[in-house]
Amino acid sequence: MGDVVSSHLDENKREIITARTRDVMREFGETYQQQYAVALFNSVRYEIEGGGTQSQLLHRKDPLVDRSIFSGNLFQYLEENRKWRNRFVFVASSYSISLYESKTAHDRSLHPKVTINCAGYRALKSMEEYMDLVNNSLPGVKARPSSSPFVKCATQFPLILWHPYARHHYFCVMTEKEQTKWHAVLQDCVRHTNNGLSEDCKVLTPAFTDAVRLHRQAKGHYGTWDMMCGGPPQILANLVMETLHPEMRSLIAHRLKGKLQQKQRHWMLISDALYKQVLRHTRAHYEALVQSCEVQRPALDAGLRTDMDQIIASKDHVQGKMRALVLPRAEQLLLASVKPYVDSILEALMEPTSRGFSEVRDVFSRELVEVSKNTLNGGGKELLGEQMERLSMLAFHPVKMQSCYEEVEQLNLDGLQQRFDVSSPSVFVQRAQILMREQMDNAVYTFEQLLNQSLEGQGDEDLCKTIQKCEDRVLKKYDYDSSTVRKKFFREALLQIIIPYMLKHLSPSCTAELPKFKELIFEDFSRFLLVENVFEEVVLHSVTKDIMMAVKEAAVQRRHNLYRDSMVLTNSDPNLHLLGESPSVDWSTKFSPDDPEGEGEGGAQDEGPRGGLAAAKRRRQVVSMIQLDGVPLAYESCMEVPGVEGIPEEEGEDYGMRCKLGTEEEEDDDDDEARMLPRTPKSPDSVHEIRGLINPVVEVEHPEAEEGGTNGAEPVSATVLLEDGSVEEVRSVTTLVEGGDQRRVSPQDMMKRLMGKDRKQEVTDIEQAIQEIDLAVQEGGKDTDLEADLGQTSSKTNEGLNEVGPQPIRNGLTGGDGNGEEVENFGEKVAVQISDVVCEI
Template sequence: MGDVVSSHLDEDRREMITARTREWMKEFSQVYEQQYAVALFNSVRFEIEGGGGTQSQLLHRKDPLAGCTIFSGSLFQYLEENRKWRNRFVFVPKDYTINLYESKAAHERGLHPKLTINCAGYKALTSMEEYMELINKSLPVGSNPFIKCATGFPLILWHPYARHHYFCVMTEKEQKKWHAVLQDCVRDSNNGLPENCTVKTPAFTDAVRLHRQARGQYGTWDMMCGTPPQILANLVMETLHPDIRNMIVPRLKGKMQQRQKNWMLISDAVYKQVLTQTTGQYEALVEACEAQRGPLDARLRTDMDQIITSKEHVSSKIRALVLPKAEQILRTNIQPYINSILEALMDPTSRGFAEVRDVFFREMVEISKNSLNGGGKEKMGENMERLSMLAFHPVKMQSCYEKVEELNLEGLQQRFDVSSPSVFISRAQILMREQMDNAVYTFEQLLNQSLEAQGDSDMCKLTQRCQDRVLKKYDYDSSTVRKKFFREALLQIIIPYMLQQLAPSCSPELPRFKELIFEDFSRFLLIENMFEEVVLQSVSKDIMMAVKEAAVQRRHNLYRDSIILTNSDPNLHLLGENPQVDWATKFGGDEPEGSVSSADEGRGFGRRRKQVVSMIQLDGVPLPYESCLEVPGVELIPEEDAESKEEENEEDQLGKAEDLSPKSPDSVNEIRDLINPVVEVAVPVSKEQSEVTNKTEATTEPSPPVF
């Protein structure tokens, strides 16, 4: 396979790719340096003038996944080099990368993983039909898949440029569980821009947006995924990939399926080369800008009043030019559609946040039941440990995420150049996870405070009281977060459209306004940014009014803006400074099994960390195929022209292995089963027993706790 890559990506082509990437990064660097100074100005101004939104009612956990991992389990992976399926042990740490090991023992010994997958930009698929539909966009191969899946339940990670990864499990139930885990890995990896970086993050996002607009690309972009170097690599590949394909694909030989395989290998090699360059050059760019931050910051603090005065003067001149044209576009092309867009956003998003509330409430019910039924402190500790990781449990949160996935902007996408609703779906899901964790963390702190003050003599009453307080605060914060999300989503849809409509008439006029800016302030005041601010101001009033009117409708469960709960619980935020409660130690008296010391934190082996999603598996029962044997009976996965007899043999042999299949994490839809799961485990029987009963006996025991 490597020969295919090297033969088509010779030295000359690699040099061409390097030159194109370097040229592209040079153009981007100029825009980023400009936007860095503007972002620094905005950050310092905000710091001096103050401001901010409504104070949240719920507490925020500083490091929710400290000492935790997400998941570990076993599934089958397709190895392209020998076209075989092998069992792999999967370990997902708190950074949501997917690490594949030969066996669980290899992971526990601290060996390096066979493969590490960063899921940024990927899509998690569960059918070959869906996969073929996507790959046919790059090089059509028809409807017949070129990979024979070992079972009927595939799991595929697809990327438009990078290598694809193929997995499978034995049952539909396992497939749903694994799909939830993979989707969470993709979701978290895509969310790679830290919001607490008040200079670098806005500088980068504005630079990307302006760089795309300079090429006539104004709408939303699906590949704003991952860390800045990954996003930059996606930008380069957006123009480079079609050129490379047109250059290489006609020269590929063999059957169509083989040509598609070869092209995917070449595409992955190109993407890796581009990503290596964007990583190094972006790091050098940020380092150079950060070196200038000190002098720029000092100048801003000295001349802030004069800079603000100059900006307001120039903005008023731009406003006089832009507003009449913007208002005309707003009246005729936008206002008639604002309510339709808002309605399309609000219904699924509100259902998703309502489901978050319901899932949290159901967990509270289980904890209360434990108290009423005399479950004891140890059981209470286990329930609270599980609750603490509820927001990061992809299986339990799946029902919430699915509500938002119903978001559909069909009919509006083409008008406003929205490539797909995935940008808004991912953002809403991240916000839902944050709100769930805030609710859980607030409940933990309130309950712990009540227990220290009143003891645990009436646990059920204390739990109920804390639950009611948290739900009220969740309702208020949920409303605030959703309204902010709706406003930002409307701006993301409308502003690019307005800029595109205004560009032909306004862009030629903008350069003359540069003469009004003092040279000393020119680094902090850019005409392009002020033009966009004027356009934003022109539409903000209509958007605010639309969201405000929607808040009055009871079906959306939004608080009106006139309802303010500021300082309604002044002592609560003092609890946010307290350390996270160790419930296993508090109720159990011993160090919890999943705890991890600071010395063990950096190691991937040794004492077992607390795991958010645990395997439903009884201790002492070994995982099947733990030595990483091949899937029983699958010697070689045949191609499309293989004989049907070989396929039948494979199916027979896989059927025999089905009962030994490795099991995955928890259920998707049955949350009650997740809390108290029941697992049937096949126990070996003697020959005499099998002759008498001819059946497999089963033992039923509770699984290890699901954290």
């Protein structure tokens, strides 16, 4: 396939790609430098003047520290040899997807085979949906409705990551439940990376977004943009590909040879190589651009703080002059083309968004009900740590949050998209989902802090009541915060839809008159006050009043569950906000029943290559131990591989062995989350394991073995507490002697050690049993029912020493043929053994 790429992307075309990228970055760089100074001015002004509303819920600073999202096995399609291979997939807290040869390779910190940044991708689980997108990738080449895809999926449960420019990735699993879970994880990766620009960067982020928007508007592209996703280098690469990709497709598409499927495969490889080359250039250009702006920042900041009052006064003067020019035209456009549609747009946004936030509230309440039930039934605080550890990651669990996300995915702007140039509602859907996740995490974190404060010095009897009080307190604050967040989201969404539409219609008549306003700005302030930005702010102010009124009227309707703007809860709970400065609660160690001294995972007793607190926390996963309905999946793809007919084998590889190895390593992982899962019973693999199951053996260090004693003075218990908490009887004890051989304790010694305090009564019972056996032996030849009675007696005698129950006597204990002589010999031998025990006692 490399020949296909090199033959179509020759040196001449690569120079064209480099030149186009350099031109776009030069134009963007000029705009970015201008917007950088404007963004710095707005940031300093906001810092001085203040503003904004205070949330009622606490905010967690770094929720995913020392966490990972998910890991497991998938089948990946390799385009190089057109075969499917089993891969271990690890999703880090950054939501990047890493594919390894095996779990062992990941544990050894080897480099992954592939690392996928999901920005700009779409997660699909239908081959038909994928083929619809692929068939539209080559305009002019029509595919038949019955044409088969060029990728033959090994199972009927595919998972596909599709990108308009970059390489596609194909996976499949064995069950529908796995497909649903993995699809939710992949969607969460896409959702997170598409929201890649951090709002904490008060200068870089607004400067970049405004520069991209103004650059596209200069090219005639108004409205929302689907490819505004990922980090700045990726967004810039998408900006270049927006014009370069169609140009290169027109040059190359007609030269592709072969059948339709082959043409599609070749074009995707070429497109991926094209995108990678553009991305390398945009990354280098952007880093140099930011560095040059950051060098000038101290001087700009000092000048701003010195002349802030004069700059604000100058801006207000220019805005007043420009408002007289723009407002009459803007009001006419609003009245004719915008106001009639504001209510329809708002209704289309509010219905699914309000249902989604309501579902967030319900999911949070249901999880707390489960915490109360499990804690009450499980014994109080001992299990509370495990329950709260799972609850703390609820917001980042894509499977549990899927019901909330699905409500917002029903957002439909049909009929309004074409009018207001909205490319797709996905921009608003993903933004609402991110806000829902933030509100869920804020609610969970606030509940954790309140519960931790309430539980200090409190007994178990009021635990459920305490949980209920904290829940009620958090839900009230969630209702207020979710209402505030939704109203802000509705206002921003309306502005994103309406402002580009108005700028598109007002710019042709107003742009020619804007240069005269530059004369009103002092030269020293010209870097911070640009007439283009002032013009957009004037248009924004002309629309804001109507949008605020529309949202305020919607808040009155009860069905949207919105608080009125008059209900302001500023500083309503100052004591709670003091808790926000406290560190997050480590529930896994706070009430850990296995660690009463508070050492936690990776304490002094947890040493070795996998020990240590950091290593233990790195093994914690958000979705690793979650199964549907609390039951493990009956059939996981990482445990069994399809047959040869479905997936071609790789030469020299044993898939069954590799999958088995991966499964065993999964089971060896002893983190907190894995312990809570019920383990699937496994059959023994060797004769020694079978004997160990039938006759459990306990190894103990004998205190008197070094002194030459044959038997210890202290009695040994007949039961053993296993690792899973169950109690099991044993009939043999192996004594460990330092520097010597191990020897197995006889049944007589075991019975002797198992004697209780009242030994006289037990000796009397044993003597009576001996007499009954002697009497039975003497009458053995006369009574036909003796064999059955003796079988029952021997069964009772061996009870507690052999867990497999009574076994039939086949060849006798003396090698006979099963006649009465065998019974007599057996009875005599039992009597002798019991007599020896009595003598020893």
